[in-house]
Amino acid sequence: xxxxxxxxxxxxxxxxxxxxxxxxxxxxxxxxxxxxxxxxxxxxxxxxxxxxxxxxxxxxxxxxxxxxxxxxxxxxxxxxxxxxxxxxxxxxxxxxxxxxxxxxxxxxxxxxxxxxxxxxxxxxxxxxxxxxxxxxxxxxxxxxxxxxxxxxxxxxxxxxxxxxxxxxxxxxxxx
Amino acid sequence: xxxxxxxxxxxxxxxxxxxxxxxxxxxxxxxxxxxxxxxxxxxxxxxxxxxxxxxxxxxxxxxxxxxxxxxxxxxxxxxxxxxxxxxxxxxxxxxxxxxxxxxxxxxxxxxxxxxxxxxxxxxxxxxxxxxxxxxxxxxxxxxxxxxxxxxxxxxxxxxxxxxxxxxxxxxxxxxxxxxxxxxxxxxxxxxxxxxxxxxxxxxxxxxxxxxxxxxxxxxxxxxxxxxxxxxxxxxxxxxxxxxxxxxxxxxxxxxxxxxxxxxxxxxxxxxxxxxxxxxxxxxxxxxxxxxxxxxxxxxxxxxxxxxxxxxxxxxxxxxxxxxxxxxxxxxxxxxxxxxxxxxxxxxxxxxxxxxxxxxxxxxxxxxx
Numbered sequence: 297x298x299x300x301x302x303x304x305x306x307x308x309x310x311x312x313x314x315x316x317x318x319x320x321x322x323x324x325x326x327x328x329x330x331x332x333x334x335x336x337x338x339x340x341x342x343x344x345x346x347x348x349x350x351x352x353x354x355x356x357x358x359x360x361x362x363x364x365x366x367x368x369x370x371x372x373x374x375x376x377x378x379x380x381x382x383x384x385x386x387x388x389x390x391x392x393x394x395x396x397x398x399x400x401x402x403x404x405x406x407x408x409x410x411x412x413x414x415x416x417x418x419x420x421x422x423x424x425x426x427x428x429x430x431x432x433x434x435x436x437x438x439x440x441x442x443x444x445x446x447x448x449x450x451x452x453x454x455x456x457x458x459x460x461x462x463x464x465x466x467x468x469x470x471x
Numbered sequence: 472x473x474x475x476x477x478x479x480x481x482x483x484x485x486x487x488x489x490x491x492x493x494x495x496x497x498x499x500x501x502x503x504x505x506x507x508x509x510x511x512x513x514x515x516x517x518x519x520x521x522x523x524x525x526x527x528x529x530x531x532x533x534x535x536x537x538x539x540x541x542x543x544x545x546x547x548x549x550x551x552x553x554x555x556x557x558x559x560x561x562x563x564x565x566x567x568x569x570x571x572x573x574x575x576x577x578x579x580x581x582x583x584x585x586x587x588x589x590x591x592x593x594x595x596x597x598x599x600x601x602x603x604x605x606x607x608x609x610x611x612x613x614x615x616x617x618x619x620x621x622x623x624x625x626x627x628x629x630x631x632x633x634x635x636x637x638x639x640x641x642x643x644x645x646x647x648x649x650x651x652x653x654x655x656x657x658x659x660x661x662x663x664x665x666x667x668x669x670x671x672x673x674x675x676x677x678x679x680x681x682x683x684x685x686x687x688x689x690x691x692x693x694x695x696x697x698x699x700x701x702x703x704x705x706x707x708x709x710x711x712x713x714x715x716x717x718x719x720x721x722x723x724x725x726x727x728x729x730x731x732x733x734x735x736x737x738x739x740x741x742x743x744x745x746x747x748x749x750x751x752x753x754x755x756x757x758x759x760x761x762x763x764x765x766x767x768x769x770x771x772x773x774x775x776x777x778x779x780x781x782x783x784x785x786x787x788x789x790x791x792x793x794x795x796x797x798x799x800x801x802x803x804x805x806x807x808x809x810x811x812x813x814x815x816x817x818x819x820x821x822x823x824x825x826x827x828x829x830x831x832x833x834x835x836x837x838x839x
Binding site: 315318319322327328329330331332334353354355356357358359361 | 475501586608637639640641643644645646647736737739740742743814815816817
């Protein structure tokens with residue numbers, strides 16, 4: 297089982313991002329679950345979502361304690377929350393980062409999703425849309441297939457710029 | 472069709488596929504997505520139902536009662552404070568023998584305010600005469616909702632059915648599930664006592680002490696008759712659609728020395744705990760109770776029993792543990808865990824088994 301913990305802020309689309317990644321895994325023929333952790337939702341507050349991907353039906357509903365991958369959609373959260381808590385020794389970290397932030401001891405994949413979205417004017421309710429470039433980046437990491445990533449974006453977003461955002465993130469992420 | 476969605480969405484799609492004529496509902500977290508989705512189906516025309524937005528849960532059940540009394544298929548959904556607010560109408564609907572189907576997103580009752588999963592809301596409706604089934608996956612939420620209509624409307628039963636799914640844990644998780652074409656799996660509704668304007672009769676009239684008990688006894692007849700109807704419905708569902716369900720689900724029980732018993736999502740997660748315990752050399756098994764009413768006593772055969780209650784009856788104990796003890800004579804280790812969405816993992820469940828003391832009660836997370 298591959299377990300992903302996604303840290304974001306309320307309003308950034310983290311919950312939707314988790315669903316889209318799980319949906320792409322479903323399209324790949326895998327079993328997948330996406331679980332948001334709900335508290336007192338408010339814009340800007342730290343939010344956590346969980347994604348599990350496996351070849352077998354998933355029987356677990358509790359939170360992910362030992363993620364294989366941690367996704368951070370807003371790197372300022374790292375000052376508030378220990379995003380690496382419980383991460384597996386070989387666990388990887390994806391950070392939406394403008395400064396190429398690296399995490400010590402873990403392979404880090406920094407990509408500037410925010411600038412990609414802003415350069416394409418992909419803004420929703422004042423926030424840059426981070427979902428679609430994130431899906432491109434996750435596809436580059438090999439967690440979901442390119443085809444499924446494309447299908448998820450095509451089914452969910454009508455605006456062609458979302459595909460372009462995913463392609464740019466795909467290009468920018470260095471394996 | 473194989474699809475991907477939340478527990479709430481699966482319930483809504485099953486309702487669409489069962490084709491009720493009247494849906495009356497009031498939104499409440501974490502159930503709201505169910506009635507939103509149904510409203511969408513009605514708007515887009517994929518469900519030809521009358522959708523009645525009402526001013527309260529008491530009214531949503533009252534509207535379902537009125538509609539069901541005319542002999543049409545009805546549905547509503549609620550949760551927590553909404554369910555207890557409709558309590559009076561819960562007794563009215565079962566007492567009037569109306570086969571209403573309702574989904575309940577299990578959620579704690581306040582105060583303190585809490586929107587997390589807990590079974591105290593539905594358990595408090597234990598004695599209303601409603602059938603109660605607890606589901607553990609998005610697929611089961613869809614399947615159980617479809618089957619609920621067939622079971623409730625069966626003329627041997629004619630009692631309302633509540634499908635219970637853990638708030639957030641199941642209502643909001645996204646999983647793979649498959650929808651079906653029910654066809655004649657759910658026969659046309661034929662309520663024998665439906666209002667007939669050409670043959671007027673009294674409804675809810677006075678039943679004095681010399682008759683009232685007969686109606687009460689008849690509810691229990693319907694409840695007992697529901698057991699073979701449930702068995703037959705689940706068998707027919709399996710024949711037609713390939714997915715198998717039982718009155719309760721056993722996991723690795725054959726040679727087990729100790730069994731864990733729970734309802735809802737904990738009843739699925741505990742399978743992982745059983746696997747861990749087996750690797751340690753403990754012959755553990757699990758029984759996931761699906762039907763709370765009618766109560767089906769599982770075969771325990773002298774095994775050690777660990778019961779996890781996501782509920783509590785103050786001044787008494789865990790309700791599932793107490794009922795199992797009363798019906799089977801077992802001396803369970805009664806664990807109270809998961810109240811108000813308290814995080815309980817498969818590791819925690821395995822630990823409950825390791826520390827078990829038969830005949831005692833343990834509140835998870837309470838140290839003193």
